[in-house]
Amino acid sequence: MDSNLTVEEMCTLAFTAGEAGDLKGAKSWYERAAELGNSDAMFELGLMAGEAGDLKGEKSWYERAAELGDADAMDLLGAMAREAGDLKSAKSWYERAAELGNSDAMIGLGDMAREAGDLKSAKGWFERAAELGNSDAMVYLGDMAGEAGDLKGEKGWFERAVELGNSAAMFMLGGMAHEAGDLKGAKSWWERAAELGDADAMANLGAMTHDA
Numbered sequence: 003m004d005s006n007l008t009v010e011e012m013c014t015l016a017f018t019a020g021e022a023g024d025l026k027g028a029k030s031w032y033e034r035a036a037e038l039g040n041s042d043a044m045f046e047l048g049l050m051a052g053e054a055g056d057l058k059g060e061k062s063w064y065e066r067a068a069e070l071g072d073a074d075a076m077d078l079l080g081a082m083a084r085e086a087g088d089l090k091s092a093k094s095w096y097e098r099a100a101e102l103g104n105s106d107a108m109i110g111l112g113d114m115a116r117e118a119g120d121l122k123s124a125k126g127w128f129e130r131a132a133e134l135g136n137s138d139a140m141v142y143l144g145d146m147a148g149e150a151g152d153l154k155g156e157k158g159w160f161e162r163a164v165e166l167g168n169s170a171a172m173f174m175l176g177g178m179a180h181e182a183g184d185l186k187g188a189k190s191w192w193e194r195a196a197e198l199g200d201a202d203a204m205a206n207l208g209a210m211t212h213d214a
Contacts, residue, residue, distance in 0.1 A: 009040040016046065025050070036063075041070040048075065057082070068095075073102035080110050089114065100127075105136035112142060121146070132159075137168035144174060153178075169198035176203065185210070 007015075016031030029050055035043035048063030061082060067075035080095030093114060099107030112127030125146060131139035144159030157178060163171035176191030189210060195203035 009035040009038045009043070012038075013040065013043055013046075016043070036066070039070070041067040041072040041075070044070070045072055045075050048078070068098075071102070073099040073104040073107070076102070077104050077107040077110065080107060084110065084114070100130075103134065105131040105134040105139065108134075109136065109139050109142065112139070116142075116146075132162075135166065137163040137166040137171065140166075141168060141170050141174065144171065167198070169195040169200040169203070172198070173200050173203045173206075176206065180206075 012031045012035040016028045016035065019025075019027035019031060029047065032043040032047050032050070036047060044063045044067035048060045048067065051057075051059035051063060061079065064072075064075040064079045064082075068079060076095050076099035080092045080099060083089075083095060084092035093111065096107040096110040096114070100111060108127045108131035112124045112131065115121075115127060116124035125143065128139045128142045128146070132143060140159045140163035144156045144163065147153075147155035147159060157175070160171040160175045160178070164175065172191050172195035176188045176195065179185075179187035179191060189207065192200075192203040192207050192210075196207055
């Protein structure tokens with residue numbers, strides 16, 4: 003019966019096993035799907051390897067998925083290379099993923115450009131990612147606007163990110179409200195961020211309670 007399963011069905015069985023806590027079963031199904039050339043399964047195996055601390059296995063699976071055109075795998079290979087200090091490889095992987103429309107890779111390229119002092123390029127990459135609906139890119143753009151003294155632009159980008167449920171943007175808007183002396187507004191934003199698990203917002207709320 004198993005031999006008649008499609009790779010999509012194998013991936014579904016793997017996902018179901020993983021959700022039930024059966025990591026061994028999940029891995030087994032993903033491996034079978036990967037053997038049949040499914041890049042999604044390869045990507046998931048890379049994630050599982052990374053969670054298990056197997057960086058070599060993680061990289062290997064991502065590379066296999068990337069060879070089949072998986073942009074998410076390319077993005078994570080970029081992140082791994084960057085973390086290892088190999089900025090040339092990181093940029094190369096990010097660029098390949100960005101060409102395929104991966105907004106996280108665009109953020110990676112923007113962040114690298116920003117670290118290198120190329121703010122114009124950084125802003126361009128963040129804007130491209132934001133156009134694709136990436137709320138983290140909007141937070142970066144808000145942060146850059148604030149650094150440039152553009153408080154209206156800063157608030158505008160954070161508000162756009164908030165509309166997409168970004169807790170970091172809620173936290174930043176809380177900070178802006180606090181700096182403006184609007185403690186009620188600050189508390190409201192931080193409460194929203196805290197509800198989404200933002201630890202910094204929780205800490206600020208705790209400090210406000212302590213100071214009250």
